[in-house]
Amino acid sequence: MNPLLEKLQLYPFERLKELITGVTPATNFKNISFGIGEPKHPTPQFIKEAFIEGLGGLSNYPATAGSDSLRDSIARWLERRHQLRNINSAKEVLPVTGSREALFAFAQAVIDNRRPNAKVVCPNPFYQIYEGATLLAGAMPYYVDCDPARNFAPDYASVPLDVWKEVQLVYLCSPGNPTGSVLGLADWQLLFELSDQYGFIIASDECYSEIYFDEENPPLGALAAAQKLGRSFNRLVVFSSLSKRSNVPGMRSGFVAGDPAVLKLFLLYRTYHGCAMNPAVQAASIAAWEDEVHVRLNRSKYIKKFQIVTPMLSEVLDVRLPDAGFYLWACVDAKTGLSDKEFTCRLLADYNVTVLPGSYLGRTAHWRNPGENYVRIALVADIDECIEGAERIVQFCQSLSSL
Numbered sequence: 001m002n003p004l005l006e007k008l009q010l011y012p013f014e015r016l017k018e019l020i021t022g023v024t025p026a027t028n029f030k031n032i033s034f035g036i037g038e039p040k041h042p043t044p045q046f047i048k049e050a051f052i053e054g055l056g057g058l059s060n061y062p063a064t065a066g067s068d069s070l071r072d073s074i075a076r077w078l079e080r081r082h083q084l085r086n087i088n089s090a091k092e093v094l095p096v097t098g099s100r101e102a103l104f105a106f107a108q109a110v111i112d113n114r115r116p117n118a119k120v121v122c123p124n125p126f127y128q129i130y131e132g133a134t135l136l137a138g139a140m141p142y143y144v145d146c147d148p149a150r151n152f153a154p155d156y157a158s159v160p161l162d163v164w165k166e167v168q169l170v171y172l173c174s175p176g177n178p179t180g181s182v183l184g185l186a187d188w189q190l191l192f193e194l195s196d197q198y199g200f201i202i203a204s205d206e207c208y209s210e211i212y213f214d215e216e217n218p219p220l221g222a223l224a225a226a227q228k229l230g231r232s233f234n235r236l237v238v239f240s241s242l243s244k245r246s247n248v249p250g251m252r253s254g255f256v257a258g259d260p261a262v263l264k265l266f267l268l269y270r271t272y273h274g275c276a277m278n279p280a281v282q283a284a285s286i287a288a289w290e291d292e293v294h295v296r297l298n299r300s301k302y303i304k305k306f307q308i309v310t311p312m313l314s315e316v317l318d319v320r321l322p323d324a325g326f327y328l329w330a331c332v333d334a335k336t337g338l339s340d341k342e343f344t345c346r347l348l349a350d351y352n353v354t355v356l357p358g359s360y361l362g363r364t365a366h367w368r369n370p371g372e373n374y375v376r377i378a379l380v381a382d383i384d385e386c387i388e389g390a391e392r393i394v395q396f397c398q399s400l401s402s403l
Contacts, residue, residue: 007135011128012360016344019357023345029352032389034377036356037177037327041247041301041382044294050287051251057279064276065267066095073289074255080292081209082224091260092233094267095282097275098252099207099241103171104133106237106256109269110169110201113138119163121170123154125178125362125371127205130171139168143365151323152179156190167200175208175219178361178376179329180322188225195235201262204238207254210245210295211302212324219324223258233258237266244326245295246288253277253285302326305379309390313377316397326379329358333373336400340373350399351392 010018016035025031065071068089075089087093096102111118111134120134124143134141142163144154153176170191174183195202204222212219222238237258243249256263277285288294310321310328318331332343340357347353355375362371377393379386 002136004136004138008132009128012356015360016354016356019341020345020348020354023349025348025352026350027352029392031352031354032381032385032392033354034356034379034381034389035354036380037376037378038380039244039247039249039326040380041298043247044288044291046291046294047246047248047251047284047288051280051284054280054283057283060279062276062279062282064271066277067279067282070095070277070282070286073286074257077289078223078257081218082221082227084223084227087257088260092257092263094256094263094270095277095285096239096254096256096270097277097281098243099205099239099254100129101252101275102254102256103127103129103203103205103239105269105273105275106203106239106266107133107137107139107169107171109266110203110262111137111139112168115166115168117166118168119166121156121159121163121167121172121200123172123176124365125358125374126171127173127177128361130205131363134169134171141363142167143363145366145368145370146176146179146181151181151320152176152329153181153183153187156187156194164194164198164200167198170195170200170202171205172202173205173208174222175206175212175322175324177205177208177325178327178356178358178371180208180325180327182219182323183225185220185225185228188220188222189229192226192229192231192236199235201235201237201259204236206238207241208244208325209240211299211326213303213306213321215296215299233260235259235262237262242285242288245298247298248284248288251281251284253281253288301383302379305383305386308383309379309386312387312390312394316394319377328377328379329374330377331374336397338400340371340375343375347393347396351396353389353392353396 071089071093075087118139122130146152241254358371358374362369
């Protein structure tokens with residue numbers, strides 16, 4: 001077996017299962033889970049119908065590059081959403097079977113592990129795929145802690161110059177998971193300048209980009225930032241997905257877009273990888289990318305939930321509205337005196353609400369784990385369930401203060 005597999009840590013949800021083994025949830029409450037970031041809003045009917053209509057394509061092997069129609073629909077969406085000019089759908093867009101598998105595969109295609117001390121920069125806390133992809137590509141992750149003073153955005157200016165010399169790839173997530181932070185134009189400019197100087201590739205995970213709270217101020221994407229700064233997409237690719245945008249996590253549909261030279265080689269890798277998108281999924285994806293009505297409706301549901309739940313929880317926890325995304329990143333120790341793991345276990349035992357310890361999403365680097373004593377609360381259920389769950393958390397915290 002590949003010895004690099006021994007470097008992988010358990011996935012956060014497996015660690016959560018281990019943590020709560022032996023915890024008996026309160027039987028007088030039905031379980032409410034804020035632990036997993038799986039969208040729970042209904043899948044739009046027109047997407048289901050497009051999927052069914054596309055089933056005739058199952059008699060043919062799909063092309064790894066996807067159909068011309070799918071790439072065109074993605075290119076036009078990028079132009080509309082990010083005000084981009086003339087995206088070349090044949091060279092600058094590549095459909096993928098969900099952003100997760102593409103993010104993982106990308107490191108395997110990019111990293112040259114013949115070079116000594118190959119490094120990949122990751123935010124901390126982070127989506128664990130970045131770390132696993134890095135380790136199995138034979139590189140080492142360098143963690144950049146998220147800064148509470150920046151609404152938990154990573155501070156890339158803090159990375160020493162001698163580290164940048166060994167970096168081949170930067171994984172970043174904007175809006176971030178778990179903190180919801182969005183990088184601004186100055187952040188992108190710094191990263192682009194460092195990429196010019198040291199030659200690394202930037203992989204921007206933007207799967208939460210369509211869940212935000214101000215219709216007039218959508219999150220700035222990497223490609224739009226490059227265009228604003230008068231740059232090409234050289235050494236820059238973005239990853240996006242329909243899972244959160246269109247409530248189709250089971251469909252496994254997304255794309256990679258950006259530098260055509262990078263995508264050409266990534267496509268070559270993927271032709272061997274065997275990950276072409278199902279034709280019915282392609283048909284449903286075209287329908288989804290070409291419609292914004294359902295996206296605005298979906299976003300309005302999240303806006304309402306966050307408007308109600310955030311003030312409730314801020315009374316008992318150190319938490320504030322994120323820049324975007326569907327997570328609340330709550331500090332628990334200051335107001336409850338509990339660690340993130342203690343909070344998780346006792347909340348489940350007393351009120352049957354599941355959250356995810358923040359320390360499971362981070363790593364100890366630079367003498368601390370920046371996720372420690374935080375919990376991630378995924379507001380993915382319907383509004384009534386989210387409100388009830390928040391009410392239980394408030395009651396739990398109040399019960400601690402009365403002891």
